[in-house]
Amino acid sequence: MIKDITIGQFFPGDTLLHRTDPRFKIIILITFLTSVLAAKSTVAFMAVLCSTLILLVLSEINLRILLKSVKPLLFILIFTAVINLFFVKGESMLLHWHFIKIYKEGIVNAVMMVLRLVCLVVGTSVLLSYTTSPLDMTDGLERVLSPLKYIKVPVHEFSMMMTIALRFIPTLVEETDKIISAQKARGVSFDTGGLLKRVRALIPILIPLFYSAIRRAYELAEAMECRLYRGGEGRTRMKVPHVKGSDYIFLFVMLAVCVGIFLLNSYEVPFI
């Protein structure tokens, strides 16, 4: 059951999206998300849909995997659609039944909001989480944020913490599974009794889990110190990322798309 969590899931591959420098990908993602949120008119929105589709095709990510990442959002999507459908007021009423009034604008709004949310999730997934290894991602983040060092933000430490956290998610999931089985073998049952009893049943799982997480942290810290880790200052890298021409081209194309979407905002599709 716990194994279905897909945080920071990376699917190795060799596409344009996989090869692009992580720093550029982060900037491209910010550009893309800005244009998704900025698209107001229907024409601009079509352009957003098209660019999302193109990114999706470029990433060569399996559609089924992608659907899995959208699934947790299902509730929010339905909620957004319902709210927009029933509460947006406009000029042309399509349906009036007792207190329910549905306007054309409501339907357009509902569809756009839902697709907008899907675009945000799909864009982030294919641009960053599915096509960038966690190591590249934190590395890129560290470099993008490195100017903040000058105002005394410990950028390196943050990115190291993130790398370690990502690294230990699968380990802790596995450990949780093990502890649950062991306590079940001693007769804990998680699916019977009232709420209080069920919450109490979690104690035998959480205490060993915290204990081992803290112990692991100490061991890791010691192992890092043994290898003379002393923070980011003066640290060099084994793999220095090189910016390629394709990185710049990709970035400029995305910037152009973003500007284009801003310009298209003043056009509406006539028949909607």
Added chain:
Amino acid sequence: MTDKAITLENVTVKYGIGTPFEKTALDNISIAFPKGKITGIIGHTGSGKSTLAILLNGLLKPSEGVIRLENEDIHKDKEFTNKIRFRVGLVFQYPEYQLFEETVARDIGFGPRNMGLTEAEIAARTAKAAKFCGLDDDTLKASPFEISGGQKRRAAIAGVIAMEPEVLVLDEPAAGLDPAGKEEILGGLTLYKEKTGSTLILISHSMEDIARYSDYILVLKEGKMFDFGTVEEIFSSADKLFQASLDVPQITKLFIELKKRSITCRSDIYTVGYGAKVLISELKNKER
């Protein structure tokens, strides 16, 4: 043959059915574990030993086949399956991580408390289980996070023994312990078996431990039942064991070599103590 404690009938376990990662962990296993005896399970890494362990106490439901405890299907209904966990105790590999209570004594009493026993009964069982595992009163009062690794292992095993299961399954109970600790734990378990008449199933990588403590041996190879028999039957066919990437105890190997060199005429020796006796008496005979 002796009575059967727990039986598997044509049990197959598959993981990830319907996905490209489908894997058969256990393939058509039929076996009856003899009651009141110690059965050792040996097999190469990935041969399905640990899967078999979680099958026996109902934590895992087989994809096909039936598991019976005293002739009752352990999956006949959900409530019954939950009760099975008290009747078939399972000690996982490296069970130290399951400790969580304030004191070792309370942790040992966790299983019995889940069974709904009275406090007096829980205290009695805790004391009994602690004795089998060689835990003294000071340790019982300590926090399970303060005691040594070996003591933690004992406390975890005592926590399962305190439920007084009819069948006790142990997955590598002595892994990573020093020789003295190993001997104490395995000796304590044998004592528990003799005192209560329960059935023990012991999974181990150490042929020496298996030879010394078990009555029967089940050999698994790639999820299939490779062989089953008494210790003598299994270890006397060394060549067959080598096929399953397994080994015979080192003392047996020594005697096979000694026999080749006509120093002794026996090769059916499985424990060091017995081997020494045999060798001494043979040498004395030669002197005469």
